[in-house]
Amino acid sequence: QQQVKQSPQSLIVQKGGISIINCAYENTAFDYFPWYQQFPGKGPALLIAIRPDVSEKKEGRFTISFNKSAKQFSLHIMDSQPGDSATYFCAASTGNQGGKLIFGQGTELSVKP
């Protein structure tokens, strides 16, 4: 019940296209859903995050869509660029577990020029 399942494992998108990464969870106590971006050999960095009281959050070319009833959330990258090529992790947490994040398995995104 603590798992977060992420798909696809890898994704290839043409420059200018839309990249979509999906995550699903079981624990209805999760109340915070961040996405992290990781470049090779580096630590992850927070990209965007959402709470379940909203269905969508947009920051520049990055949008999180959240479906509480389906227990799913997704990251959309509009106008994908080669510089977006990285590994993306979704995560989830509850507010009462000392800041513990449960991460998905990761998606390796490659944007072709």
Next chain:
Amino acid sequence: DGGITQSPKYLFRKEGQNVTLSCEQNLNHDAMYWYRQDPGQGLRLIYYSQIVNDFQKGDIAEGYSVSREKKESFPLTVTSAQKNPTAFYLCASTLGGTARNTQYFGPGTRLTVL
């Protein structure tokens, strides 16, 4: 520069040896975390600490130990009891110890068992 530093960047261990990975932060963050990253498995929590002199086991604590004697330091020891220690280890910290505050990650240490 404020941030999290991890050392060394690469570490090689022989079978049966204990090794210690360093993590230091100057962000004045309360909580610190250690994760292990393996290909295709995401990040898994090893240990975390919300305050000095206190820490809790994460999901995969067996074969690891930590200490939190200072707010800015959270070293991880990989003991000989950890049967498959080859992995990328990431340290993170956050202000206030709640998940709603951003976790900032260090650059990682890649540990290889020879």
